[in-house]
Amino acid sequence: MNRKRYAIIGTGSRAAMYIDAISGKYANGSVLVALCDKNLGRMEYYNNQLKLKGCKSLPTYLSDDFSRLIEEQKPDTVIIASGPDSTHADYIVTAMRLGCDVITEKPLTIDEDSCQRLILAQKETGRKLRVAFNYRYAPSRAQVKKLLLDGEIGSIISVEFSWFLNTRHGADYFRRWHRRMENSGSLLIHKATHHFDLVNWWLNDTPEEVSARGELKYYNEANANRLGLLGHSDRCLTCPKTTICPFYLNLREGKLKDLYLEQEHYDNYQRDKCVFSDEITIYDTMSAHVHFESGVLMSYTLNAFSPIEGYRIVFNGTKGRIEHNMSERSYISGDGSIPGELIREKTNIVLTKEFSEPEELSVHVGKGGHAGGDPLLLEDIFGNTDLKDPLAQRANYIDGVKSVLVGVGALKSIESKGIPIRLMNLLK
Numbered sequence: 001m002n003r004k005r006y007a008i009i010g011t012g013s014r015a016a017m018y019i020d021a022i023s024g025k026y027a028n029g030s031v032l033v034a035l036c037d038k039n040l041g042r043m044e045y046y047n048n049q050l051k052l053k054g055c056k057s058l059p060t061y062l063s064d065d066f067s068r069l070i071e072e073q074k075p076d077t078v079i080i081a082s083g084p085d086s087t088h089a090d091y092i093v094t095a096m097r098l099g100c101d102v103i104t105e106k107p108l109t110i111d112e113d114s115c116q117r118l119i120l121a122q123k124e125t126g127r128k129l130r131v132a133f134n135y136r137y138a139p140s141r142a143q144v145k146k147l148l149l150d151g152e153i154g155s156i157i158s159v160e161f162s163w164f165l166n167t168r169h170g171a172d173y174f175r176r177w178h179r180r181m182e183n184s185g186s187l188l189i190h191k192a193t194h195h196f197d198l199v200n201w202w203l204n205d206t207p208e209e210v211s212a213r214g215e216l217k218y219y220n221e222a223n224a225n226r227l228g229l230l231g232h233s234d235r236c237l238t239c240p241k242t243t244i245c246p247f248y249l250n251l252r253e254g255k256l257k258d259l260y261l262e263q264e265h266y267d268n269y270q271r272d273k274c275v276f277s278d279e280i281t282i283y284d285t286m287s288a289h290v291h292f293e294s295g296v297l298m299s300y301t302l303n304a305f306s307p308i309e310g311y312r313i314v315f316n317g318t319k320g321r322i323e324h325n326m327s328e329r330s331y332i333s334g335d336g337s338i339p340g341e342l343i344r345e346k347t348n349i350v351l352t353k354e355f356s357e358p359e360e361l362s363v364h365v366g367k368g369g370h371a372g373g374d375p376l377l378l379e380d381i382f383g384n385t386d387l388k389d390p391l392a393q394r395a396n397y398i399d400g401v402k403s404v405l406v407g408v409g410a411l412k413s414i415e416s417k418g419i420p421i422r423l424m425n426l427l428k
Contacts, residue, residue, distance in 0.1 A: 010082030013334030041263030108400030154319030
């Protein structure tokens with residue numbers, strides 16, 4: 001059997017999931033042919049990890065040599081796991097124009113102009129462009145999808161959605177490249193693209209208008225002073241406040257040292273920038289109102305400094321209500337812990353049918369990252385790809401565009417002090 005050829009672009013922490021899958025469980029049907037990154041040291045780190053597993057090291061290409069990678073290694077599919085998110089569009093367009101299919105980490109891209117570019121490139125090339133929305137695959141979220149599909153609460157009228165990033169996980173977005181709007185499009189795109197896609201998928205609907213507000217309320221100098229951190233450094237490695245700072249990140253040990261600190265001299269990327277820096281241009285407190293084509297209304301909030309990690313979503317329908325509370329274990333990206341692992345005892349689904357008492361359902365759970373979604377996503381990509389997709393969990397580029405445009409519209413609404421933005425007007 002001919003094995004499908006893959007190349008991975010971006011060798012930060014998220015790349016590990018794909019490298020391990022292709023070189024391990026799915027090696028019979030898949031082969032990794034190359035790595036590409038702007039940082040040679042991180043590619044060498046992963047090659048060393050492959051050698052420890054008894055695998056051959058891979059050819060490495062710097063970002064400027066991406067086209068040469070495709071010409072020389074001839075991958076069937078390119079996996080985009082690069083950061084910043086603003087780099088995704090160029091890689092995707094180049095890969096498709098050179099004859100490759102693409103799987104990209106979320107978000108698909110960060111603005112309306114690059115959404116337009118991707119739509120045109122896909123139509124011109126006919127290549128497959130898939131977004132790795134692992135959240136769709138978590139068993140509990142699939143369970144909610146099935147309840148809605150089965151009409152358990154009739155037609156949906158409104159949605160209430162609140163997402164909480166705790167001060168360990170949430171702060172991490174304010175010390176990395178995500179902190180700059182031009183890199184990530186803010187958390188309304190980088191993080192909320194997951195959330196908006198979930199609702200689009202749950203409802204099988206298209207968002208058409210959004211209004212929003214957003215502010216930087218917590219990760220600022222005033223709060224640093226409140227915590228006694230006056231005189232802090234611009235990064236943890238050189239900061240005199242490490243013994244009293246609750247946000248101190250130690251890069252001197254573990255996987256973070258191997259993947260980032262020891263590789264700084266290649267590109268000067270500092271993984272431990274201060275979360276109270278005046279360089280931060282994104283928001284930590286956001287709310288939005290979204291109107292869908294079907295008439296469904298959604299209220300949405302995202303808080304990046306909560307004492308809890310997880311979300312609460314409520315679907316109000318003509319025949320009842322579904323409330324789903326999800327608690328996840330907090331993590332710092334790349335520290336070796338399982339990202340977004342579900343806390344079973346704090347996760348529930350409550351179904352309340354019209355004129356009936358609430359019924360707490362037995363929650364479907366899975367093991368692995370992102371509430372069990374990561375292993376199931378990998379199985380769908382690299383396993384038996386002939387399997388049917390009854391819940392429509394496979395996300396294409398249109399799904400990616402729809403989720404990004406909600407975030408783009410929300411940002412434009414914030415800039416205009418809350419004026420509603422028609423999303424289709426963002427595209428030409």
